[in-house]
Amino acid sequence: xxxxxxxxxxxxxxxxxxxxxxxxxxxxxxxxxxxxxxxxxxxxxxxxxxxxxxxxxxxxxxxxxxxxxxxxxxxxxxxxxxxxxxxxxxxxxxxxxxxxxxxxxxxxxxxxxxxxxxxxxxxxxxxxxxxxxxxxxxxxxxxxxxxxxxxxxxxxxxxxxxxxxxxxxxxxxxxxxxxxxxxxxxxxxxxxxxxxxxxxxxxxxxxxxxxxxxxxxxxxxxxxxxxxxxxxxxxxxxxxxxxxxxxxxxxxxxxxxxxxxxxxxxxxxxxxxxxxxxxxxxxxxxxxxxxxxxxxxxxxxxxxxxxxxxxxxxxxx
Amino acid sequence: xxxxxxxxxxxxxxxxxxxxxxxxxxxxxxxxxxxxxxxxxxxxxxxxxxxxxxxxxxxxxxxxxxxxxxxxxxxxxxxxxxxxxxxxxxxxxxxxxxxxxxxxxxxxxxxxxxxxxxxxxxxxxxxxxxxxxxxxxxxxxxxxxxxxxxxxxxxxxxxxxxxxxxxxxxxxxxxxxxxxxxxxxxxxxxxxxxxxxxxxxxxxxxxxxxxxxxxxxxxxxxxxxxxxxxxxxxxxxxxxxxxxxxxxxxxxxxxxxxxxxxxxxxxxxxxxxxxxxxxxxxxxxxxxxxxxxxxxxxxxxxxxxxxxxxxxxxxxxxxxxxxxxxxxxxxxxxxxxxxxxxxxxxxxxxxxxxxx
Numbered sequence: 197x198x199x200x201x202x203x204x205x206x207x208x209x210x211x212x213x214x215x216x217x218x219x220x221x222x223x224x225x226x227x228x229x230x231x232x233x234x235x236x237x238x239x240x241x242x243x244x245x246x247x248x249x250x251x252x253x254x255x256x257x258x259x260x261x262x263x264x265x266x267x268x269x270x271x272x273x274x275x276x277x278x279x280x281x282x283x284x285x286x287x288x289x290x291x292x293x294x295x296x297x298x299x300x301x302x303x304x305x306x307x308x309x310x311x312x313x314x315x316x317x318x319x320x321x322x323x324x325x326x327x328x329x330x331x332x333x334x335x336x337x338x339x340x341x342x343x344x345x346x347x348x349x350x351x352x353x354x355x356x357x358x359x360x361x362x363x364x365x366x367x368x369x370x371x372x373x374x375x376x377x378x379x380x381x382x383x384x385x386x387x388x389x390x391x392x393x394x395x396x397x398x399x400x401x402x403x404x405x406x407x408x409x410x411x412x413x414x415x416x417x418x419x420x421x422x423x424x425x426x427x428x429x430x431x432x433x434x435x436x437x438x439x440x441x442x443x444x445x446x447x448x449x450x451x452x453x454x455x456x457x458x459x460x461x462x463x464x465x466x467x468x469x470x471x472x473x474x475x476x477x478x479x480x481x482x483x484x485x486x487x488x489x490x491x492x493x494x495x496x497x498x499x500x501x502x503x504x505x506x507x508x509x510x511x512x513x
Numbered sequence: 514x515x516x517x518x519x520x521x522x523x524x525x526x527x528x529x530x531x532x533x534x535x536x537x538x539x540x541x542x543x544x545x546x547x548x549x550x551x552x553x554x555x556x557x558x559x560x561x562x563x564x565x566x567x568x569x570x571x572x573x574x575x576x577x578x579x580x581x582x583x584x585x586x587x588x589x590x591x592x593x594x595x596x597x598x599x600x601x602x603x604x605x606x607x608x609x610x611x612x613x614x615x616x617x618x619x620x621x622x623x624x625x626x627x628x629x630x631x632x633x634x635x636x637x638x639x640x641x642x643x644x645x646x647x648x649x650x651x652x653x654x655x656x657x658x659x660x661x662x663x664x665x666x667x668x669x670x671x672x673x674x675x676x677x678x679x680x681x682x683x684x685x686x687x688x689x690x691x692x693x694x695x696x697x698x699x700x701x702x703x704x705x706x707x708x709x710x711x712x713x714x715x716x717x718x719x720x721x722x723x724x725x726x727x728x729x730x731x732x733x734x735x736x737x738x739x740x741x742x743x744x745x746x747x748x749x750x751x752x753x754x755x756x757x758x759x760x761x762x763x764x765x766x767x768x769x770x771x772x773x774x775x776x777x778x779x780x781x782x783x784x785x786x787x788x789x790x791x792x793x794x795x796x797x798x799x800x801x802x803x804x805x806x807x808x809x810x811x812x813x814x815x816x817x818x819x820x821x822x823x824x825x826x827x828x829x830x831x832x833x834x835x836x837x838x839x840x841x842x843x844x845x846x847x848x849x850x851x852x853x854x855x856x857x858x859x860x861x862x863x864x865x866x867x868x869x
Contacts, residue, residue, distance in 0.1 A: 262841050280849030281856070304842070314860045315853045317828045320846055402819040485677070488539050505840070510677070 199255045201456070202245075202465065203449030204238065204271065205282065205442065206230065206263030209302030209329050210415060211237035212442040213245045215252075216449040220289055224249075225442045230302075234263040235475040235494075238270050246467075254465045258282075258452030260444050262303065266477065269494050269502035272464035275452045282447030284308045284315040287411050289450060290437040296406035298426065298434070299443070300396070300416035302329040307400040309407075319400040329415050331364050335371065335388065339381060343419075346385055350421030353386030361391030389421040393429050408432050413440040473497050477504075484510035514561075515726035516649045517751050519683050523692040524642055528632040530624055533573040535684050538729040542567055547836050549597055556805045556835055557723035558590055560730065565594060569605050575627045577620065580609025585721075585780035585810055612758070614639070641689045643759070645696070647752040649683075652696040653735075654746070655703055660739035662708035669740075672706050712744045714854045717792035719748040719785045720803035721811050724834060726750065731803050731834060732843055738801075741851040746797075748788035749781065766791055773817050780810025786817050793825035798854045800827065801847070806835040828853065 200223055201216040207230060215224040226245050230237045246252075258275040259267040260282040268276045279301070287297045288310060297308040305328050309317040321328070329343075336343040350356075357374045360366040367388065374384050397406075410432050416422055417440040426434055439446055456463075477494045491513050492504040503511060518535045525532040536542075538560055546563030565576045578591045591609035598605045606627065610620045614636070621634045656676060663669050679699050686692035716738055724730045725747045735745045748766070756762045770787025777783060789800045802818055804811045815831050822829040830850045832843060 262845070278845045278848040278852065280845070281852045284853075312860075314857050316857065317822075318849060318853065320842075320849075403823075404819070488537075488541070490540070510674075 198252045200252050201449040201453045202254050202257045202271075203282075203445040203447065203452065204241070204257070204259045204264075204267050204273075205261040205279070205444030205448060206234045206238060206259065206267045207261045207279075207302050207444070209333070210441070211241050211261075211263070212445040213241045214439075214442050214445040214449050215245060215249075216446065216453070218255075218453070220450060220453070222439055222442075222446060225439060225445070227441050230263070234266055235270065235477060238263075238267045239475060242271060254463055254467075256452035256456035256463045257465045258448035258450075258455075260448040260451075265504045266492075266494065269504070270466075270475065272466040273452075274461070274463055274465075275448070275455045277448060277451050279304070279444050279447075280306060280308060280318050280320070281315070282444045282451060283413065284310060284318070284447070285450050286439075286443040286447035287413065287437070288313045289446070290439070290443075291409060291411055291435055294409050294411050294435070296408070296410045298396075298406070298410065298412045299414040300328060300412075300422070301414045301444075304328060305396055305400065305414075307396075307406065309404065317404075319402060321396075321399060331367075332392075332416065332419065335368070338368075339385075341381075346389075347418070347420035347422065347424075349382050350385040350389045351424060353380070353382040355383050356390055357383050357387030359384070359387040359391040361388075361393075361395035367391060386421060386425075389419070389425040390428075393422060393425040397429060406430060406432075409435055411435045411437060413437055413443040415441055417441070480513040482506065482511050482513050484512040514557075514723055515728060515751075516646070516653065517726070519686070519692065520642060520645050520649065520689070520751070522684065523645070523686045523689045524638065526686070527638060527688045528621070528634045530632055533568045533571045536564065536567050536571065538564060538727070542729075543836055549601060551593075553807055554593075555586070555808045557721070557727075557730065557808075558586070558593070559836070560723075560727075561590065562594060562597065565605065566603075569603060574605060575624070576605055576607045577610060577624070578607055579612070580616070581612040585808075587780075638689065641693070643752070643755050645689045645693045646750075646755060648693050648696040648700075650750040650752040652699050653750075655700045657735045657739050657745055659703045659706060659708065660736060661712045661742060661744050662710055663706060664710050664742075665707070668707055668709070675702070675706075710742075712742050713858045714742070714798040714851065715744040715746070715796060716851070716854075717746055717748065717788060717797045717800045718803065719788045719800060719814075721781045721785070721805065721808055722749040722754060724803040724805050724808075724811075730805070732840055734801070734803065734847070737844065737847055738851060741848060742855060743851050746792070748784055769794070773821055774814070778810055778813045780808065782810035782814040785811065785814040786821065789818055789829060790821045790825070793821055793827040793829070797827065798858075799850060800829045801850065802829065802831040804831050804833050806833050 203214040205212045211228045211230045213226045214222055217223050226241055228237050228241050256274045259273045260277050260279050264276050283299050287294050294310055299306045304320055306320045308315055333343045336346055357379050359370045371384055412434040417436050474497050477492050479492050482489045482491045491506045493513055494502045522535050542563035543560055545566045546559030550559040550562050580591050582588050591607050595607040608620055608623050621632055625632050683695050738745045757764050766784055766787030769791040770783040774783055774786045804815050818829045832846055
């Protein structure tokens with residue numbers, strides 16, 4: 197029987213799953229759209245990744261991403277970790293001497309600084325989502341193209357427009373302004389890529405120079421326009437790992453393995469989902485005390501299986 | 514504002530004034546403040562305004578607030594609150610408490626006039642209040658330290674229940690002296706709880722006074738970090754502020770701040786930079802700055818902190834707090850930061866053991 201580690205990364209845009217061999221190579225991966233419904237995405241992902249696998253045993257499960265808690269409740273996770281640690285660990289696994297990791301996801305963008313295989317500093321976007329996957333998605337939708345084609349179109353531009361990248365709302369007004377002036381779609385998109393990269397480096401590097409080797413991962417790494425703009429700005433060739441789109445899930449699997457080795461405990465994994473079961477989550481105000489915290493309650497077939505966001509033992513929801 | 518509320522409530526009971534409070538700060542408080550305050554005002558201002566509006570709904574007719582020149586736009590809060598109440602037809606009077614003995618006496622006279630009854634204020638209450646602030650701050654630090662030393666869920670939950678009961682008692686304390694005794698007993702009682710670990714890392718929390726002290730504003734940062742396995746210390750406390758401003762005891766952050774930000778830029782920017790530098794230089798593994806969006810002094814400090822970080826080779830994280838109530842992004846950043854330092858320590862240890 198083959199012992200494998202399962203990593204799940206539930207992000208705002210995509211839900212990724214990875215089955216990892218004990219030697220840390222990826223056995224199988226799945227990349228799904230979350231579509232605003234992490235519960236269905238996780239259920240579908242688990243069923244799909246385990247489909248047809250008879251001769252395997254899940255040794256440990258790790259979850260990460262903004263939906264890591266809900267996923268952990270659903271599948272029975274052994275490790276629940278933030279996405280910085282997960283991405284950093286996976287990056288070091290892919291390229292052991294990596295120094296800088298650029299990661300742009302659906303809602304967050306981050307930069308991770310690594311020395312000797314250890315994360316030594318990181319930064320995440322503060323309050324604005326300009327430059328993240330969801331913003332690119334929206335702009336592609338507005339221009340009537342798929343988000344996948346932004347990069348290719350941007351690369352054909354000869355004369356990129358100047359676009360403000362500091363704020364998503366400014367960037368959008370600038371793009372509309374250029375569009376009404378008659379600039380071509382290619383030039384606007386190339387301008388957008390440049391602006392986003394400039395604002396990313398400005399906002400996240402905080403005066404630090406990204407040292408080579410530089411890796412670029414996360415869904416946006418598929419966008420060649422952004423890659424080109426980064427390479428221009430940094431004067432470095434970016435390494436885009438083979439599994440750039442599931443690095444978070446891979447990292448979660450590695451962290452699960454680390455923990456499993458340390459404790460040797462049996463996995464809390466619940467196995468395949470009864471897809472007919474009805475999962476739902478409801479937001480409630482706790483009446484336990486005067487603080488009135490907002491708590492999400494997770495139900496399976498109308499019975500309570502977990503709570504997220506409760507801060508004490510007095511929770512009453 | 515954090516334990517200051519508890520102290521002021523005990524003080525009001527001491528002098529026999531009728532008052533409303535303490536009301537907990539909730540999302541509803543913040544929403545009220547956001548509704549009535551100018552949009553570009555800082556979050557602390559909006560929350561205090563929300564507190565007063567809630568107190569008004571509970572029957573308060575007078576608001577007592579600090580006046581003075583103020584370290585930043587704080588100096589104008591009392592005036593601004595009064596203008597906002599007037600504009601919206603809210604019959605609430607704001608009394609500004611000036612930062613000196615005469616100011617306290619004047620405020621007492623005004624309160625007496627409002628309450629139509631004489632107050633039992635005497636000058637000995639001020640030093641007693643300062644002693645109380647000191648003990649409460651020591652109590653809070655001891656609580657966070659203890660919380661970080663316990664990983665066993667049953668013991669943790671026992672501690673939480675004990676703390677929430679004690680804090681209810683503190684909020685209802687009949688006098689400053691009673692509050693002082695409760696805090697002192699609280700510190701002693703902490704030894705009844707079994708520590709089962711020694712946290713490997715120590716984090717300094719810096720920022721403007723309101724954000725650092727108020728648990729609603731900073732989403733209980735010290736408690737969250739304690740549960741993540743870190744000792745913490747915060748740059749601002751009521752007693753520290755009193756030490757510096759009232760007792761004029763020069764504190765060591767000043768010297769450290771001179772190197773990076775020699776001139777005053779308002780608010781607590783020099784405290785933020787100075788404490789960050791002092792701690793990064795000695796014994797701390799990392800620093801977290803709590804930055805309330807559109808706080809001018811903190812945005813100055815925030816842009817100097819990378820230099821502090823580079824000078825001492827310690828990571829510094831700035832986390833933004835605003836009216837956004839979603840905690841996921843906030844917790845992710847805090848967890849990533851503590852995990853980074855813990856993993857760094859683990860790797861150092863491993864290397865030391867394997868002899869490289």
